[in-house]
Amino acid sequence: MTDKKPVRVRIAPSPTGDPHVGTAYVGLINFAFARKNGGRFVLRIEDTDRERSTPESEAAILDSLRWVGLEWDEGPDKGGDYGPYRQSERSDLYREHIRTLLDNGSAYPCFCTPEELGSIRKRQREQKKNKGYDGTCRRIEPDEARRRMDAGEPHTIRLAMPLEGETGFTDRLRGEVSYANDQIDDQILMKSDGFPTYHLANVVDDHLMEITHVIRAEEWINSTPKHVVLYQAFGWEPPVFVHLPLLRNKDKSKISKRKNPVALNYYRQIGILPESMLNFLGMLGHSLGDDREVFDLEEFIQEFSFDRVSLGGPVFDVDKLLWLNGVRIRDMAVPELASRLRESLFSQEAVERLVPLIRERIDSLGEFPDKVTYFTLHKLPIPMELMVKGLKTRTPAEMATLLKKCVKEMDGVEFAAEPLEEFLKGYCEEKDIKIGELFMAVRIAVTGRKATPPLFETMEALGRAAVTQRLLAAVELLKQVRL
RNA sequence: GUCCCCAUCGUCUAGUCAGGUCAAGGACACGGGCCUUUCACGCCCGCGACACCGGUUCAAAUCCGGUUGGGGACGCCA
Missing domain, CATH: 3.40.50.620 (HUPs)
Incomplete structure (x- = not known):
């Protein structure tokens, strides 16, 4: 074993759907191991499933990986001596x-x-x-x-x-x-x-x-x-x-989008700092060996070792991620935090995405932030009284069942306004429920309000992860309603 | 069901490889208090775990075996 070859590792995501926290997790470990050993970190796109692979997903993966700060040394967009880095090629x-x-x-x-x-x-x-x-x-x-x-x-x-x-x-x-x-x-x-x-x-x-x-x-x-x-x-x-080890839901099953937001984009949307995400992932299944919990990528690389990996599958505890993010926010210098705020919540991109939805609903710029709260809040309060009042032909328990099934079937629907509208209308017909009744329930679940921009555009802008998460949260609340 | 992996507070983990310093340490969450015009932040206190049964040993959270429990895989998906 003296012929020590230079370390080369890879992250090999499949471009199907939203970039996943698991990809960032495995990416982080690979990245750290490579850096620790002076090796190379390769990004390879595994797009051999031509049914499901999309260029949009590939672009989103590259973007998300860069967002968290795991830059690769070789990959489809930057080449290298071992290309092509896209399996379809x-x-x-x-x-x-x-x-x-x-x-x-x-x-x-x-x-x-x-x-x-x-x-x-x-x-x-x-x-x-x-x-x-x-x-x-x-x-x-x-x-x-x-x-x-x-x-x-x-x-x-x-x-x-x-x-x-x-x-x-x-x-x-x-x-x-x-x-x-x-x-x-x-x-x-x-x-x-x-x-x-x-x-x-x-x-x-x-x-x-x-x-x-x-x-x-x-x-x-x-x-x-x-x-x-x-x-x-x-x-x-x-x-x-x-x-x-596999990242887990609260119930210890393999992490999945129906039980936990798993899209990196989602966390970006609600204002998790990329370094918080990396910090958090770094404390799942690995520790620095002392009591340090708030650390940066360099420290992680410094202390990283396979000998420090624990094998029990860690639960992806969003509460702890939020706490960590809060600590980092409070530690940040004001100008830095201010520019972070602008870059994420008030980025040109984010604001341009939301402005078409709310432009005709405000008379002053000052009303804007209030109108868009539900796009960025992880824990959106859902006014249950409002929701229950809107139920005409179904009990809360029945609506809970209806929404749960709706979430499940929505998995296969392209997450854009038109397909969503088509799907939801069809769903109403199938379940023999008035469009207004179901749509209002969905609207309140997803935005916490009765008055919002058009539902489907709003859902599209919110994104699948947020919509799924809110709908399921509403299902839980509805189950608890006692009449 | 079959095979494989795993097992410390509700959760993330330290300690396990090199058994004694562990009547098990830290953090999140939770409960209480202090600070404070409020809320947060911060600080303090509390709650709370070695899955079980055997074996090895002077000594086991740590080693071995079994049981139980959890997870994963069993696709012309990755």
């Missing part, structure tokens, strides 16, 4: 490597349809097995497989897992972890659309980009043996694996 590479696997017998084509896979999966569950795919197409003769591929029959490429023995690896935080090979199914490496899955792409890219330490969330630990088998199939040296 590396298709040739993956195809080439798939060919290697096919040739050396480590992978095989699978012609099963999604329907067939569904029933196989169901059967496996019934047999109380952990395994997914049962290996049906693995038994097809190579000549026949080749013929069917050449004939253009739709297929995926699967990894041929060893059938016996076990595969293990050393996790830097947990030690030896190993799995019986017969527990692991033949993972799809390349989809029928010709794009690789995460498993193939991340192994190929990590190797080609000379990543030395794969530092990622614990949700990946179960697929690591598949990756190890891939490294072996290619004849490559695997990197060091480090699986970080």
Whole structure:
């Protein structure tokens, strides 16, 4: 182990949806480890899911990562010696490597349809097995497989897992972890659309980009043996694996947007300082080893060590984040704080976004701040009397159920005024409730007021995270109403 | 269900690797008080945890085993 290679780590977000606090968390650890060891921090965009990946999301991720202050050394927007840094631009590479696997017998084509896979999966569950795919197409003769591929029959490429023995690896935080090979199914490496899955792409890219330490969330630990088998199939040296504990909701489940605001943008919107966010993330699952709780990025890097990581999944406690933010605000010099205020709440961008909504509703500039409070308040008070008074045909409990279901279904709706309007109107029809009654409930839940700019424009401006959070808060309050 | 990971106050954590200095320390939240024209801030006090059962040892929060509990994974998503 004397051939010390220069440390290279990466953060590899998938550009689907809003930039996530988990990305910043894993990013912070990677960043700190790189800085601590004089290494490079790489940003790689994992956009192999062409159904869900969007350029807007990618741009938002870059923006959010920069906002918190985790600047990368190599990435899609700034290049580097190991590009391209966007997986959708590396298709040739993956195809080439798939060919290697096919040739050396480590992978095989699978012609099963999604329907067939569904029933196989169901059967496996019934047999109380952990395994997914049962290996049906693995038994097809190579000549026949080749013929069917050449004939253009739709297929995926699967990894041929060893059938016996076990595969293990050393996790830097947990030690030896190993799995019986017969527990692991033949993972799809390349989809029928010709794009690789995460498993193939991340192994190929990590190797080609000379990543030395794969530092990622614990949700990946179960697929690591598949990756190890891939490294072996290619004849490559695997990197060091480090699986970080998962951030949690209050109920300890994996952090999710329905139970907790997870969008970095949300915290930016309510006026969390980026250094507070980083400070807070830095105290989840890691401590400086003394009583310091308020620290900056440099101090964190200074003290960072895998030996100081604790493995219990930390709850993302917004109250503590708020406290930390308050401490930093109070510590800040007045001119600095004043300019921060202008940069965030009164930025050109923020004000321009809100002005169209309230311009015709004010007669003096002084009325502006009051009109926009609900865009930036984390804990918006909801006047329950007002809300309950608006209920004509439903009880508070019924409205709670209605709103909860509404939040759930809203997940799949593009968060813009028109689609939201279409969705909510349809929802009223489906639930056979007067538009006015539901809309007023939503309006009060989301803004705390009866009189606001048009609901859907307001919702769009508020953003998904805030709307979801408020609606769910209202659901809880409605449940408690006693008539 | 199967496999894997984890386990100190309600929450974030120190202590665990190198057992004794821990009748377990700090912070958030919560309760009370002080300060104060109010509210906050600040300060003080309080509440509050080694999941359980065995084993090893002179000695276990710390090591070992089991149980329980929690979480994750089991997608042509990452």
